[in-house]
Amino acid sequence: MGDVAFHTATTVAEALTLVGDGSDARVVAGGSDLMVGVRSGKSPLPGTVVAIHRIxxxxxxxxxxxxxxxxxxxxxxxxxxxxxxxxxxxxxxxxxxxxxxxxxxxxxxxxxxxxxxxxxxxxxxxxxxxxxxxxxxxxxxxxxxxxxxxxxxxxxxxxxxxxxxxxxxxPALPAHSGSAYVRLEYRRAMEIAIVGASACVTLDESGIVTSARVALTALAPTIIRSPAAEAAILGTDGDDAALDAVAAGASADARPISDLRANEDYRRAMAGVIAKRAVAVAAQRARGESFPIPATPVFMKGSV
Amino acid sequence: MKHAVTLRVNGMDYPVELEGGTPLVRALRDHVGLMGTKEGCDDCECGACMVLVDDKPVNSCTYLALQTVGSEVTTVEGLADGDTLSALQSAFLDQGGVQCGYCTPGMLVSAHALLRRSPDPTEEEVRLALGGNLCRCTGYQKIASAVMQAAKG
Incomplete structure (x- = not known):
């Protein structure tokens, strides 16, 4: 596999020196992205590989x-x-x-x-x-x-x-907070998110949402926040109407593409479904109710 | 650029000279001479290349061989005691957990690691632990049964 120099760094300072300006060197930790890129031909190995796993x-x-x-x-x-x-x-x-x-x-x-x-x-x-x-x-x-x-x-x-x-x-979360990540997947292992959604909510003593963050995965060129989904849950007690509004907000904020795994319309529709589930689980956890980790396979069994 | 190093595999030291970009599976097959570890998808998906690095399952097709210097590598050849098969390997024979056999070394290595960390797994745990191992003969039920038999001893 080419003429590649290999160094194992044992301190961050040593790794930074070995990487230099980065023009012909890359760091490798577990290799699960670097080597997959190499094997697929997308990104050949650079002249120098700096292993950082011993730091x-x-x-x-x-x-x-x-x-x-x-x-x-x-x-x-x-x-x-x-x-x-x-x-x-x-x-x-x-x-x-x-x-x-x-x-x-x-x-x-x-x-x-x-x-x-x-x-x-x-x-x-x-x-x-x-x-x-x-x-x-x-x-x-x-x-x-x-x-x-x-x-x-x-x-x-x-x-x-x-x-x-x-x-x-x-940072630490305030009291009465909960968070969740839910992924739409076609299989249990070796899967890449078709779409995903994360939510973190904080409740007041009476169960009203006082703070909410929602993020969307595989629905834009980078992971993004969904301001519309957040606005939809804020100030509510997380009832069905609020969760439906979360779904509509997430679908509206999504900017999906079509690729091998799903087309744009399907991703946009599922953005809402998955964001709603993520917010519902986050709220459940914020109320102190347990929900299994990871949340996703539980949905696969159709229990929610 | 060749790097002269010693790889420790199944408790033995192997002096080898490797290019910097050599994946562990190629080092094991081409330099160490152990052919049990298989190259399947070559893309970190199928698990035919599964080995243990310091007792943890790792896809050897996408792990650099030179990263294992200083670690213990265990391949499927390391599971038997000489010519005596492990209980897990015998269970694969008893249950018919082998069809074409190409995925079997990876299945054995993943299942071996599962039984070390969880000696009495449920069948669902077995299936999850083998989630990174594909069998294109689709003989999953007999493979899961073999792991359950080995667990029950």
Whole structure:
């Protein structure tokens, strides 16, 4: 496979030096995007591959001062098995549990998922409704990028070639909050979202929605918020009429394409169905009622 | 550019010289000489190439061989004890969990990892654990039955 130099970095500083200006080098964590791109012929390997999987400071996740801090190399398997993520930032657990197969979740990392910038990625929508910030490091230091500003198009981010994603910070949610990610899928494993929706809602003591964020996956060139869906649920108690309005709002905000997996009309129709389900589960969790993780297979069984 | 490294596979050290972009499945078959691991879709979809890296299932078609330096790789050849098949392998024979056989090494490796982390799985857990392994003969029921038989010992 070509004339490729391979380095294993053990610190972020070493990785940044090896990547240089990024013109002929790429980092690899789990390889589940890099190598698939190579094998399909879409993006040949660069002259230099810098493996970052041994960098200790990029591993791990935990709660610090109420915030969830996830290092870039945290795998989907680690994220969806984490008790704090499952209880406090549930939409992210819903998403990580759905990625690929066991093997994909073992090698696939949060940093890789975010920086690959697919509009169909699982973790981006949950992190958007949870208000996450992404840390990018370069030789000049760290910068914090609100996740809504990270992506500029399919496969494109604001990161410069000399920057490396080192992790994500997710703020604590107020009391009486809940979140969920729901995906429309044709099969249980090795699936890519046909459409997806994430929701995070906060209720007051009487169960009225005081804050709502809804994000749409695989429904625009990047993951986007749906202001119309958010407006539809705000100030309501999440009744059927409000959920129907969420569905209409999400379909209106969606900007889908037609491709092999679904056509534009179907995606637009399903945007509403899936967004409504995501908001309903988020509200249920906000009320303290349990709902299985991941939320998606439960819908496949037709229980909601 | 050739990189001289040592890969540790099934408890043995193999000195090899690999190009930087060599996927693990090619290193195992072409350099280590273990042919049990199969290259199927070559696109991280079918699971025929499944191996364990530090006890976790990994698709070896899209994992760089050089990333496993310092790790333990286990292939299907590492599941038997010499000529004595593991209980899981025997169960595949008992249940007829093999048709053309091409997916079998990957199925065995994924199922082996499942039974290590969950010795008494439900059939649904078995099916989920094998979700990344495709059998184009569609012999899934007998494969699931074999894993359940092995779990019950």
């Amino acid at each position: 200790a400071e990029l591993h791990g996740l935990g709660v610090v001062a109420g915030e969830l801090r996830i290092a870039a190399l945290a795998s989907h398997a680690e994220i969806c098995a984490d008790a704090d993520v499952c209880s406090g930032w549930t939409a992210l657990a819903d998403a990580s549990a759905l990625v690929g197969s066991h093997a994909t979740r073992n090698v696939g990392t949060l940093g890789g998922n975010l920086m690959n910038a697919s509009p169909a990625m699982e973790t981006g929508g949950p992190l958007m409704v949870l208000g996450a910030t992404v840390t990018l490091r370069s030789a000049a230091g760290d910068r914090a990028v609100p996740i809504e500003e990270l992506w500029t198009g399919p496969g494109r981010t604001v990161a410069s070639p000399g920057e490396l994603c080192t992790g994500v910070v997710v």
